[in-house]
Amino acid sequence: MNAITPRNAPENAYNFAYLDEATKRMIRRAILKAIAIPGHQIPFGAREMPLPYGWGTGGIQVTAAILGPRDVLKVIDQGADDTTNAVSIRRFFARVANVQTTTRTAEATIIQTRHRIPERPLTEGQVMVFQVPMPEPLFKLEPRLAETRRLHALGDYSLAQVKLYEDIAKQGESGSSYNHPVMVGGRYLMSPSPIPGFDNPKLHNSPALMLFGAGREKKIYAVPPYTSVESLDFEDHPFRPMRAPQHCSACGSATSYLDEIIADDQGGRIFVCSDTDHCAETQGL
Amino acid sequence: MRPAFIDPVFGAQEAFRALMDAMARPGRIQRCDVLPDLPEALAPAAAAALLALTDAETPVWTDATGEARDWIAFHTGAPLVADASKAQFLLATRAMPKLSTLDSGTDETPQDSATLIVQLDALAEGAGWRLTGPGIEHEHRLDAAGLPDDFAAQWAANRKGFPCGVDLVLCTGARLAALPRSTRIEEAG
Numbered sequence: 001m002n003a004i005t006p007r008n009a010p011e012n013a014y015n016f017a018y019l020d021e022a023t024k025r026m027i028r029r030a031i032l033k034a035i036a037i038p039g040h041q042i043p044f045g046a047r048e049m050p051l052p053y054g055w056g057t058g059g060i061q062v063t064a065a066i067l068g069p070r071d072v073l074k075v076i077d078q079g080a081d082d083t084t085n086a087v088s089i090r091r092f093f094a095r096v097a098n099v100q101t102t103t104r105t106a107e108a109t110i111i112q113t114r115h116r117i118p119e120r121p122l123t124e125g126q127v128m129v130f131q132v133p134m135p136e137p138l139f140k141l142e143p144r145l146a147e148t149r150r151l152h153a154l155g156d157y158s159l160a161q162v163k164l165y166e167d168i169a170k171q172g173e174s175g176s177s178y179n180h181p182v183m184v185g186g187r188y189l190m191s192p193s194p195i196p197g198f199d200n201p202k203l204h205n206s207p208a209l210m211l212f213g214a215g216r217e218k219k220i221y222a223v224p225p226y227t228s229v230e231s232l233d234f235e236d237h238p239f240r241p242m243r244a245p246q247h248c249s250a251c252g253s254a255t256s257y258l259d260e261i262i263a264d265d266q267g268g269r270i271f272v273c274s275d276t277d278h279c280a281e282t283q284g285l
Numbered sequence: 286m287r288p289a290f291i292d293p294v295f296g297a298q299e300a301f302r303a304l305m306d307a308m309a310r311p312g313r314i315q316r317c318d319v320l321p322d323l324p325e326a327l328a329p330a331a332a333a334a335l336l337a338l339t340d341a342e343t344p345v346w347t348d349a350t351g352e353a354r355d356w357i358a359f360h361t362g363a364p365l366v367a368d369a370s371k372a373q374f375l376l377a378t379r380a381m382p383k384l385s386t387l388d389s390g391t392d393e394t395p396q397d398s399a400t401l402i403v404q405l406d407a408l409a410e411g412a413g414w415r416l417t418g419p420g421i422e423h424e425h426r427l428d429a430a431g432l433p434d435d436f437a438a439q440w441a442a443n444r445k446g447f448p449c450g451v452d453l454v455l456c457t458g459a460r461l462a463a464l465p466r467s468t469r470i471e472e473a474g
Contacts, residue, residue: 016294025340028301032338033396035308036452036465038419042396066305068298124310153392185419185467187448205422209309224309224420224467 010098017064017097023047027065027220031211034222039184040152041135046218056089057215059112059131066127066211067093067110072100074108079116079257079274086114105277115178117199119256119278122208124225130193132214135221137181137191157189160232168237177242183230184223192229198241198257203229246271251282287322287352289336289360296320300333304454307463312416312425314408318459326353326378328404330461334454335402339363339374346372348379375401381432384439387451395448398466406431408457415471416464426473427462429455440470 015021023045030044049057067073073093077085081103089112090101102108105118112129122128138148141159151157160181167175174180179194182203192200193212203210203223210223223229231239244258249270256278258271273279290296296319303317320329320336326349335357339345345363347354357376358365366372369382381403390398413428433439443450443466450466464470 016298021294021297022340024297024301025338026342028305029338029343030396032304032308032400032452033398035305035420036467037395037448038467040395040448066298066302068302069295149393207422209305224465226422227419 011095014096016069017067017093017099018049019047019061019064023061024065027061030220031062031065031222034211034220035209035224037188038224038227039182039188039190039221041219041221043218044220046215049215050092051088053216054133055085056112056114056131058213058217058220059114059129059215060089060092060213061215062129062211062213062220063093063110063112064097066129067097067099069097069099071109072102072107074102074105074111074277075113076111076116076118076275076277077114078259079118080276082276103277104281105275115194115196116257116274117195117202119273119275120281122202122206124207126208128206128208128210130195130210130212132191132193132212132219133216135191135212135214135217135219137189152188155187157183157232160189164232164234168234173237174233174239180239181232183228183232185227186230189232190221190223190229196242196257197231197239198243200229200231200239201241205229244271248273248279248282251279253279253282256282286359287324287356290319290333291321296333297337300337303330303461304334304337304463307454307461308420308452308465310420310425311418311464311468312410312414312421312427312462314410314427314460314462316459317461324349324351324353324356326351327356328378328456329459330456331376331378331402331404331454332356334456334461335361335363335374335376338400343373344371345374345376346382347376349376353378372399373397375399377401377403379404384443384451389443389446389449389451392449395450398449398451400452400454402454402456403432405429405455405457408455408460408462410462413473415473416468417471418465418468420465421468429462437470437472440464444469 075086075090077083105120233239303315339361344366387399407430409428416425453464
């Protein structure tokens with residue numbers, strides 16, 4: 001009979017952080033080039049990971065390639081530390097890298113995220129790792145990857161501008177409340193991953209390094225610290241980050257990004273902070 | 286043969302983090318002291334960068350000879366090429382090759398460009414060049430001794446080709462700083 005291993009026991013049958021060293025070197029080379037060319041998507045040989053595509057395989061591979069024994073890892077899923085994706089990825093690295101984990105934004109050196117940027121301002125000692133489902137910002141406008149590569153090479157983003165123009169002409173505002181494309185360093189159009197537009201301004205001139213990993217689409221890209229990141233807009237229709245005009249039911253915050261939650265079966269609803277750590281901190285927990 | 290990383294996993298990780306921080310904050314000097322026993326011609330930071338990044342998939346060019354060259358060939362397993370323009374990584378232990386002769390990638394694949402690692406006599410923060418660009422809040426100052434006289438002109442030409450261009454890692458002893466192609470250099474006046 002097999003011995004039963006506790007679910008969180010460090011795993012010694014794998015290399016540190018799961019990936020083999022040759023794979024880490026390949027990912028590391030891609031990360032350095034990604035930092036040198038802000039916003040440009042770099043193809044990489046994404047490996048199969050022990051979780052399905054769409055669950056953060058790109059982010060996990062980036063985290064595995066940069067993670068060291070002195071790091072403190074935080075993982076959030078839509079701002080929350082306690083949802084399935086966040087818990088399972090945090091537990092994965094605790095097992096295969098025996099690394100210290102935290103839910104406190106302030107304590108983390110690496111924050112892997114699915115679709116949010118924490119409310120607490122990031123610092124120079126931190127690295128954000130974004131899980132990206134679709135790295136190509138022109139994907140819905142031009143399905144051919146060979147063609148989008150050419151458009152990026154030429155810096156021709158008229159398709160995205162026409163789309164934004166049509167949205168504004170038809171409905172008076174941008175049609176994207178999340179994953180709103182950004183211009184990085186005035187050169188590359190980039191998908192910020194499906195973060196709400198509310199978080200887009202946090203990408204601009206951030207003290208932290210931002211790395212983006214797309215596992216299924218096999219792309220890595222980056223925004224270095226203190227780099228200009230402008231949401232796509234027009235002079236007469238400037239980009240407006242959106243937020244529900246409510247207060248958090250738990251901590252009362254009037255500034256944090258809110259999730260709307262169905263509270264009962266009478267159609268009652270409440271709004272609470274999407275960032276669970278920020279909400280707990282505001283409540284003094 | 287002198288040894289490589291004492292611990293191949295954590296040595297490579299530490300070297301890479303120094304390189305990543307250097308590339309993300311151009312001109313800030315990082316320490317990388319994980320190779321205590323090296324051939325004399327190799328700076329610990331430069332050797333660690335090669336070990337962390339190169340392998341059988343990356344053609345390497347170097348002007349190192351003798352024991353140093355053998356050390357690189359053995360421990361990285363990278364094919365050593367004679368033609369600098371064919372290399373993905375280059376290590377210059379003496380005079381650096383001209384930037385314009387190296388692979389700078391193409392408009393569609395600027396990531397295929399070369400990374401040039403240069404060993405220098407001295408590297409200091411707080412004086413010398415004024416650096417601006419991505420990764421730099423206001424300006425970083427970096428003083429690098431031992432580069433060719435026309436380096437500023439070579440770099441300006443390299444910068445002009447953005448997004449194509451060569452990325453540079455400058456090493457002295459166990460210290461390193463990076464100049465990604467996006468960095469602007471203004472000579473101290």
